[in-house]
Amino acid sequence: MSNQELSEQQVIRRNSLQKLRELGIDPYPAAEFRVNATSTEIKANFSEEKSNYQDVVLAGRLMSRRIMGKASFAEIQDYKGRIQIYVNRDELCTGEDKTMYNEVFKKLLDIGDIIGIKGFVFKTQMGEISIHVKELTVLNKSLRPLPIVKEKDGKTYDAFSDAEQRYRQRYVDLIVNPQVKDVFIKRTKIINTMREMFNEYGYFEVETPILQPIPGGAAARPFITHHNSLNIPLYLRIANELYLKRLIVGGFDGVYEFAKDFRNEGMDRTHNPEFTVMEIYVAYKDYKWMMSFTEQICERVALALHGTTKVQLGENIIDYKTPYPRVTMTEAIKEYTGYDISGKSEEELREICDKLGIEIDPSMGKGKLIDEIFGEKCEHNYIQPTFITDYPVEMSPLTKKHRENPELTERFELMVNGKELANAYSELNDPIDQRERFEEQLRLSEKGDDEAMFIDQDFLRALEYGMPPTSGMGMGIDRLTMFMTNSPSIQDVLFFPQMKPEKKVTVELTEDEKAVMELLKTQSPVYLNELKEKSGLSNKKWDKAIKGLTKHKLAKVEKNDDGLFVELV
RNA sequence: CGGUCUGUAGCUCAGUUGGCAGAGCAGCUGACUCUUAAUCAGCGGGUCCAGGGUUCGAAUCCCUGCAGACCGACCA
Numbered sequence: 180m181s182n183q184e185l186s187e188q189q190v191i192r193r194n195s196l197q198k199l200r201e202l203g204i205d206p207y208p209a210a211e212f213r214v215n216a217t218s219t220e221i222k223a224n225f226s227e228e229k230s231n232y233q234d235v236v237l238a239g240r241l242m243s244r245r246i247m248g249k250a251s252f253a254e255i256q257d258y259k260g261r262i263q264i265y266v267n268r269d270e271l272c273t274g275e276d277k278t279m280y281n282e283v284f285k286k287l288l289d290i291g292d293i294i295g296i297k298g299f300v301f302k303t304q305m306g307e308i309s310i311h312v313k314e315l316t317v318l319n320k321s322l323r324p325l326p327i328v329k330e331k332d333g334k335t336y337d338a339f340s341d342a343e344q345r346y347r348q349r350y351v352d353l354i355v356n357p358q359v360k361d362v363f364i365k366r367t368k369i370i371n372t373m374r375e376m377f378n379e380y381g382y383f384e385v386e387t388p389i390l391q392p393i394p395g396g397a398a399a400r401p402f403i404t405h406h407n408s409l410n411i412p413l414y415l416r417i418a419n420e421l422y423l424k425r426l427i428v429g430g431f432d433g434v435y436e437f438a439k440d441f442r443n444e445g446m447d448r449t450h451n452p453e454f455t456v457m458e459i460y461v462a463y464k465d466y467k468w469m470m471s472f473t474e475q476i477c478e479r480v481a482l483a484l485h486g487t488t489k490v491q492l493g494e495n496i497i498d499y500k501t502p503y504p505r506v507t508m509t510e511a512i513k514e515y516t517g518y519d520i521s522g523k524s525e526e527e528l529r530e531i532c533d534k535l536g537i538e539i540d541p542s543m544g545k546g547k548l549i550d551e552i553f554g555e556k557c558e559h560n561y562i563q564p565t566f567i568t569d570y571p572v573e574m575s576p577l578t579k580k581h582r583e584n585p586e587l588t589e590r591f592e593l594m595v596n597g598k599e600l601a602n603a604y605s606e607l608n609d610p611i612d613q614r615e616r617f618e619e620q621l622r623l624s625e626k627g628d629d630e631a632m633f634i635d636q637d638f639l640r641a642l643e644y645g646m647p648p649t650s651g652m653g654m655g656i657d658r659l660t661m662f663m664t665n666s667p668s669i670q671d672v673l674f675f676p677q678m679k680p681e682k683k684v685t686v687e688l689t690e691d692e693k694a695v696m697e698l699l700k701t702q703s704p705v706y707l708n709e710l711k712e713k714s715g716l717s718n719k720k721w722d723k724a725i726k727g728l729t730k731h732k733l734a735k736v737e738k739n740d741d742g743l744f745v746e747l748v
Numbered sequence: 749c750g751g752u753c754u755g756u757a758g759c760u761c762a763g764u765u766g767g768c769a770g771a772g773c774a775g776c777u778g779a780c781u782c783u784u785a786a787u788c789a790g791c792g793g794g795u796c797c798a799g800g801g802u803u804c805g806a807a808u809c810c811c812u813g814c815a816g817a818c819c820g821a822c823c824a
Contacts, residue, residue, distance in 0.1 A: 187758090187793050188758055189758085243784080243785090246780090247780050247781065248779070252783045252784065307784070328760095331785045337760045337761090338759090339759065340759095355759095397824085444823050445822050445823060447822090447823085602824085655824060
C-alpha cells in the first residue's frame, strides 16, 4: 500500500512507529512479558487498608488517555476488562531524561497500542482504583485508529454500531464492545457445560466425516465439492446422524459430537450456511428418556450461565426449570386449528390446508402437509420450553414407528420461543423398515421434493448387523446460544458470520482518463483549454477525467501568467 | 428472490428549495501534577459507495449497479 492511500491518522501512526525505532524502542518486541495480575482481579480485591497489589505487572491495550502536563491518566484493557492507570512524569522518568514521558507516552503512543506496565495500585481522590505506573514497555504499535466509544452515566456515545463493519471486522468489535465478548464467552460455556455433563454420564466424544459421499441424516440441500484424485463428488455434511449410529452399531453405548453442518439454503437472522449442532446417541434408551435428558441439559446450561433457570429473551422470560410440558402433534394441531388430523388421508389433509389458507404444492406428501399446518399455525405459540411429540411417520424417515400407533413415530422436538431447539427420536433400527422409508423418500424426490433423502446403502448394511434400541437427539448450538444470550440474530453468536465478499477497490483508469493520458503523452505541458478541446469530452466528463488523473498523481494542473497548464507528473 | 430504508472525515451523524462540504469525538500544535465523555486555545483532515443522465451548477433530482440493515418468502 502506498502512502497516498493512507489516511492522515495512519500516516501519523507510521511516523510514530519510525520515531520509536529511532529512540531505540522496538515497537514489536519478541520477549515474553510476564504479567502477575488482571484488571478485574485488582478491582475486585484491592483494599487501601491491606495495601495489597503494591507490585503489579499487567499488559493491555491503551483505550483512552487524559493528558495533563506532567501527569496523565489512561485506561488499559486486558482480556478481562479495563483499569485506569496514572502516569507521572517524574516517577516514570526518575533521571534527567524525560523522553519516556514527554515523547513516548504523550506523543508516540496512541489509543489502540498495546503496552505493559509495572507499578502499584492505589485509589484516586475520585475513588477510582488505579495503577500508579513506575515502568512502561511498548508491546505493540497499532497502525490503525480504533473507533472511540465513550461512556458516561451508563450512556454510550459514538458507539461502533454499524452491523456490517462489526461482523466483517469482528476483532474491532471485540476490542471496543465488551458485551460482544461476553456473548462468545457464554457460547463456549454452554458447550463446556454440555460436554461436562455428557462425560459425567460416560458418553464418548467423537469426530465423524464432514466430507461425505452421500449427504444423509436430514432433509436439506447440500453444498457439493469434488475430490480430484478419487474423481468423485463429495458433499459437505448436512448432519452427522448416520455416522454416529454406525458407531452405536460398532458397540459404543453413548456417542456425541459438536458438529459443524452445512446447508446450501437461504441466509437470514436465524440461518447461516454453516452452523453448529450437538448430536448425541445413547443405546438402550428411548425418546421418553431423551426428553428428560434434554430438559436437564437446558436447565443445567441456564443455571451455569445465569445462576437461575429464568432467562430473558426479547420481551419474554423463558423458564428452563424442568419438567417441560409434553404435547403430541395431533393435540397441538387440534388446539390451534380445531382440526383433528388423526387418520386423515392425503386428500383430506389438502382440504384442511385449503381451509386454513396454507399454501401447498403437489410435491407435498402427507407428512409435509402436516408439517406445514404445524409450522404455520402452532409452532410460534410455544414460547416456554415444550416438547412436541409423536410426529407422522411420513416426515420422520429415520424414526421408529410409535409403539402404540403405526401412523406416528417416536419423535419429539423441543420448542422454545416458537422455534425448534432440539429434535430427537427413538432411532429406527429395523433395517427392512429403514430401506422402505428410504425408498419412500426416493419417490418424494421423484415428485420434486429436492430435500428428500438419498439412500445410504452402507448405513443400511450397518443396520443389518444390528443396532441396539437407541435414542438420538440433535440440538442447535447457535440457536441455544441466541436464546441463552438474548441475541436476536445468529450473526451475533458467530464470530465470523458468512457475508458477501467485500467489494474490491479498483484503481484502474477509466476510458476517458486513458484518452486524456494519451493526449498528454504527445504534448506536455499543454494549455488546459487546448487539451480539453482535443479530448472532445463534455464538461462533466472532462472534469471527472482530469480530477481523476490529478488524484492518482499522474497529471497536475498549474497556473502561471500565461494561463492554466496541464502537465504529466 | 420481493418490499422498505441506508451508504457523507478514523468513529457517530447533520446537510434546508439544487448554489463554497458541516458538527461532536478521534488526530495535530500548545497550556495544565488526581483526571474520568477531563478542560482550555488554535489547526489539519473528504473518491459525499460506484457509474451514467438532467442542469449554468448535483452530496441533494432521475436511471443502473454495488454493499448493508429491517420485514416478508424459503429453511434449522
